[in-house]
Amino acid sequence: MSAGEAQPPAVTPAEHDAMARAVRLAATALGHTSPNPVVGCVLLARDGSPVGEGYHRGAGQPHAEVEALRAAGARARGATAVVTLEPCAHQGRTGPCAEALLHAGVARVVYAVDDPTPQAGGGAARLRAAGVQVVGGVLREEAERGNELWLTAARHGRPCVTWKFAGTLDGRTAAADGTSRWITGSAARADGHVLRATHDAVLVGSGTLRSDDPHLGLRHGVTGRPPLRVVLDRTGGIRREARVLDDAAPTVVVVAEGARLPLLPHGHEVLALPCDAQGIDVAELMAELYRRGLRSVLLEGGAKLAAAFARRGLLDRTVAYLAPMFLGAGGRAVLDDFGAMSLAQGLRFRFGEMHQLGDDMRLVLRTAPQPAAEAR
Known part of the structure; x- marks a missing residue:
């Protein structure tokens, strides 16, 4: 807006409340809209009363604004x-x-929130040019959090990666004898399935596949569209009887280029990707999933797989379910070595949301910018 243009009126209390309502509406469709964002819209009459509302339900379906316009009519x-x-x-x-x-x-x-994509951005300028009053940035932080997965993907050109783990206060995911069920309580486990339902894909490695034989579907009463199941299995040794190969949801088994291709039941897929001494190229995997329209990945694999993502700078968020327990040095660590040799090379996070689930704590952490090297 140029200096000579009239400033639009300040945001009213009714508009502020309507935005809070729109954020809640948008969240209704989490896990259902990819490759599109979640969006909510509320229409207000001149007196501030609501006359229509809507939210985007999925790709190919009407956008939130159109839903609200239809509800409002004239x-x-x-x-x-x-x-x-x-x-x-x-x-x-x-x-x-x-x-x-x-x-x-x-x-x-x-x-x-401004639309960060070059294809869809520019709507505010188009509206202003046509004489519509436009105000941006209202409840930006709340709306950013609600649409965090898609916005991160849009800004980075790859899926937003959330690393989820359940561990002890001293950073252990299993005891010295390998037992891990259950470190956290039922409330934390159920919440983990709610988290899973909001992502487009859930990813584990071959170590988790062998030790836990996970299903990676939705349980604990959580409903919705099951995420795509992705398994990194470098040698292609997955068993046809693995629970992840049932018909609850499709599974992509990722193997190294040149590895033997496992024979999978109908509805599942083998994907061969480049590999080096450290394993399958997870950056290339993220690029492939993005090309397929996936905008969020929940990393539920073990310490080695998490380290592979940390090494490539691909961890955007961490959701940690922490039990009030210590296991000591004999327990299995949350994260393997990813190359940090000093504090400056450590993977830093910013604390986000925190709340208690039964006896456990749920922490949301977001990757923080790395500090610049100190001047010498």
Whole structure:
């Protein structure tokens, strides 16, 4: 906005409340919209009363703004659209939301987060050019958190990677005898399945496959679309009887180029990728999953697999379920060596959300920028 242009009126309490409502609406579709974001929208009449609302339910379906406009009908003329993401300005499977808002006669648009994609961005400028009042950045932090997986993927051009683990206060995931069930309680385990349901894919390595024979589906009463199951199995030694190869969801078994290709039951796939002395190229795997439209990956593999992602700088978030327990030096460590030889080379995180689940704590950590080297 240039210095000579009139500033739009300040955000009203009704618009602030509507944005909070839109953030909650957007969260309704977590795990269902890829490769699209989750978005919520509320339409307000001139007196601040809601006249329509909606959220994006999935790729190919109407965007949140269109859902809200349909609910409002003729009441949309002169209304304010409150939306969690800048209205899009491009023609995809559905039309541009900026044009839909203009056609409906919306007078004002309040949004939370700028669209970071070059294909869809620019909606705010299009609306302003047509004379619509536009205000951005309202409840930005809350909307960013709600759409964190997609926004991270859009900004980095690869899926957002969440590393999830359950461990003790001294960073152990199993006792010296290998037992790990159950370090955390039932509430933490159920929450882990809720977390799984919000991601497009869940990933483990061959070590976890051999020791736990995981299923990687949704249990504990959690419903929704099961994530794609991805198993890194460098040598292709997976058994046809593995639980991850049932018909609950498709599975991609990733092997090293040149390895023998396992024969899998119908509905599952083998993917061969480059490999080096440290294992399968996880950066190339992330690129391939992104090409397939996946925007978030939940890493549930063991210490070695987590270290492979840490080594490549591919851990965006960590969700740690911590039990009030110590196991000592004989226990299995949360994370293998990833090359850090000093404090400066350590993987730093910022604390995010924290709350108690039964006797356990759930911590959300986000990768922090690495500090610059100290001047000498």
